[in-house]
Amino acid sequence: MKRFLLFTLVIIVIALITLFIRYGERGKQYAIAYLVEQIEEKSDLHVRLGNIHFTSLLHIGLDHVELLENEKTVAAIDHIDFQISPWELWHHNLVFRSVDIGKISLFQPLLTDPPPVEENTLSSDFFWDKIPFYIKIMHLQINEILLEKTLAPYLYPLESSFFGTPFGLSGSFFLDPMGKMASVDFSFQLQKLESMQIVVNLTQITELLDIQARLSCPNLSHCFQQEILPKDYSIQCFFQASALPDTWKQLLNDKTSENESKLNGNFQLSYKANSPEASTPDSPSLDLLLLGHYGSLKGLFTLNTAKEFSLRKIQGVIGPLLVEGKFALDKDHKIDGTLFSVTSRDFSPLEKWFHITAKGELKAECTLSGELEKPTIFLTCLVDPLEINHHSIKNVQTTLFSSYTSNGLDGELSFNSTIEQQEIRGFTHFNWDLKQQLALSDLKIESSKTVIQGNVLTDLAQKNFKGDLEGQADLSHLSHFFEQQFFGLVDFHSSFSSKEQLSQGLKSTQLIDFIMHAPDMQIGDYSFQEAQLNASVLNPLENPVISFKMTAQQGKGKEASFKNFSATSEINSALKEWPFTVACESDYLGQASLKSKGVWYHTQGRTLLHIQSMEGIKEIYPFSLKDPIHLTIEPKGIELSPFSFSLGDGYLYASIHYTSSDVNATIRSENIPVGIFRFIHSFPSEGVFSSNITLTGPSNRVEGHLQIDLKDIKFHSDTSLIFPPLNAHLQADLTDALIGKGTITGLSPNPIELNARLPLEIDMAQFNLAIDKDKPLAVHFTAEGQLASFFEMFAQIPSISVSGDLKSNLDITGSLNTPSVTGFVGVTNGSFEDLDLGTFFKNIRIEAVLKERMISLTTLSGSGAKGGTLTGKGSGEIDLNKNLPFEIALDIDKVQLISLENAHGTASGKLVYKGSTKGAFLEGKLVADSTEVVIPKHVPDLVDAVDVTYINQPSHEKPPTQYVEKKKQLATGAQFTNRSSK
Secondary structure, X not given: OHHHHHHHHHHXXXXXXXXXXXXXXXXXXXXXXXXXXXXXXXXXXXXXXXXXEEEEOOEEEEEEEEEEEOOEEEEEEEEEEEEXXXXXXXXXXXXXXXXXXXXXXXOOOOOOOOOOOXXXXXXXXXXXHHOOOEEEEEEEEEEEEEEOXXXXXXXXXXXXXXXXXXXXXXXXXXXXXXXXXXXXXXXEEOOOOOEEEEEEEXXXXXXXXXXXXXXXXXXXXXXXXXXXXXXXXXXXXXXXXXXXXXXXXXXXXXXXXXXXXXXXXEEEEEEEEOOHHHOOOOOOOHHHHHHOOEEEEEEEEEEEOOOOEEEEEEEEEEOOEEEEEEEEEOOOOEEEEEEEEEEEOOOHHHHHHHOOOEEOOEEEEEEEEEEOOOEEEEEEEEEOOEEEOOEEEEEEEEEEEEEEEOOEEEEEEEEEEEEOOEEEEEEEEEEEOOOOEXXXXXXXXXXXXXXXEXXXXXXXXXXXXXXXXXXXXXXXXXXXXXXXXXXXXXXXXXXXXXXXXXXXXXXXXXXXXXXXXXXXXXXXXXXXXXXXXXXXXXXXXXOOEEEEEEXXXXXXXXXXXXXXXXXXXXXXXXXXXXXXXXXXXXXXXXXXXXXXXXXXXXXXXXXXXXXXXXXXXXXXXXXXXXXXXXXXXXXXXXXXXXXXXXXXOEEEEEEEEEEOOEEEEEEEEEEEEHHHOOOOOOOOEEEEEEEEEEEEEEOOOOEEEEEEEEEEEEEEXXXXXXXXXXXXXXXXXXXXXXXXXXXXXOOOOOOEEEEEEEOEEEEOOOOEEEEOOOOEXXXXXXXXXXXXXXXXXXXXXXXXXEEEEEEEEEEEEEEOOOEEEEEEEEEEEEEXXXXXXXXXXXXXXXXXXXXXXXXXXXXXXXXXXXXXXXXEEEEXXXXXXXXXXXXXXXXXXXXXXXXXXXXXXXXXXXXXXXXXXXXXXXXXXXXXXXXXXXXOOOOOOOOOOOOOOOOOOOOOOOOOOOOOOOOOOXXXXXXXXXXOOO
């Protein structure tokens, strides 16, 4: 009842005062004067205050408040409006339902120093007894706060958007001195940006005063200067600490105490990248490279009154890094006992920065020492193994030692690793200006025969380099990163520079000039002599432009060789046409030269090639491109525009359309000189060929037609014609099998005929052309002609000549795995001569019968040059799994096997020749009927001599005491015995 009467009395008094002030001008003036007096007394500032408005009960407004120091305006408030809750007065609480402030302008800092704080200003109860009643502001709103730009130096490191541009503030506040609790919650609304929030809570429980603070900032670069904190990151901070009030008092007064007391607490920090997409996956920012998209740290801390500070049990993640450690400062602000350990299995930032794939486990330790503002850093890192682009690098060790100087961070960096049992070592001095420039000096990398050295200045923000690198490199190191094998040494020099591009707002652009020279190098199956590469790269990490020229005096591959090779191109990522030129000469299979130019382009698995011109000469035949070639290669297929070539007096036309679902291809040629191709035994050839090939249908089941004509084909050596000119005609249809027939004329009086049905399948979807070895086939072959023509065409051996009449009629059925052959092969009036041994057989007759999978040599007969006979029989099996095994029994009777200038020999015996396509051998026993060796008195060094061993020598004859030891052996496996000698 007493409380209700007291509350009623207070309301009546306030109402009377309100009415008096509202309707009495003298009352207003008195209230304003009293308020100004109190402010000036407490702050030593001059105050100008406008009118006070009472719009309703306990709803008060102030117009224009101005604070001055030395007649200069420090701050100005255009309007303040606050509303007091009358019901809370019943509980002795001063509660403001709202405090609204229109605009606060701050012009300059205070020039006078604040009065010193006395030792006894703060009691053991901190400040709870200074304000004896409960105060609460439920809603505080400041619409505009304007910080003039003159304040920027005094409020470092706030971001420039805080100055000259209004921002708002909202929040709440309460103070409960009886409960010993206080709380502040402020949010700053920056123009067109999210708000930054600060929350502070104070609570005293028993003797300990606990303070908790929380900071939430949506974008650090909008709140603080960018050189202090990373760009475009949001941050959440939490801080909690407890200590005795006296400890808080000593720490806040910056006083040390001999009686040490401690403040203990914990902290949590987390951050997150606001716009990861702002940095493209191919070009991440430096902040994302170092900090990643997310990070968090937590730990415990201690601060004592001796001003010694320590962080303990620090744990968290920084991007892909797992971090643990501790940190300590002594009273002189020197770092003591500080160690951090870092581990990581995630190399995605490096993958995006360098455009590689990387795997491994990083283990690192970092120690700090020295002054807090200029610490000394020692860092060791180990990755074992490190996989880059699926290639393993073992024992990657890095050591860094650095210290702060007036120029930034100076230090030394060394590393070593092992690639394919070859050690790589590196060392450099470096300087980092703590902003964006990193200078590497005395850089040197060594490994086996590789040495790279130079000086490089790096702009980390622009990703630019300046400087030079030169040395010698062992190309074999590249074999670990590519499928091809590399060999050879190259000398190189590269220079890095940058230039400003006005069209891009003075953006710095990287330029790299590169020269490489290799006296002798090999890449895969290709070797190059005196190869040189000149290249320049503009802006390599963003929209690169690459220009290069590659030359080589000579080169050689498995099937070709060339000389005077030259190729140029310019690759501009901003354009879709990259010009190129190619020129080379060759003396492989005849003289040839080629020149070509055009444009090409490659993007996302799609390659475009536009050959505008191509010309050259092969042997005596010029060739040139009549219509430009447009070739498109992409995952879904290939498109080749119609084009034509002139080749000698003939032409070639082609058009190809291929996708994963269908194929449509046409290739036609007319009167193409076969001498251009020079394909059998590397002999020049004469004649022409024409063709017409069409392929259509689904990619997995192509059908088509094939026709090839050869006319007046002549193969000849440098001195004589080997066999007469021939003509051939072949045509075939491809449906579910390849069905075709062909004829060859010129090798024999009668045409050679071939009819075949082969289970050929063309699957363009899988790029597969194969004969099904299990499906049935049918081939009919007839031939009649001179054996010499066939022998010279398919198996030319200079020391052996054959002749005779060949006749063959064969039918092949079954399948490729289980063929069945029926027919015969016969030779009559045949001869055989080995010019090295002088062996000669004539009147050779051969008859072989083929039935199913067996070959029977029914007849083999012949006679020697000076009499004697050769007969034989044999058999074989047509079985590819057994490599076509065979066995032939030979019977030789008084045949002259050796007929040389100084040696003649006649022998008889039985031999067996057996084996397969994998190898064969001759065994048996020959008996020398007669031998004759003439040994000259003087044998020239270049003349072969025979090693003579006498057998059955009469006892009264002496063996020769001198002879020239020169051996010529015939490894037949035969055993020779002697009946007589002359």
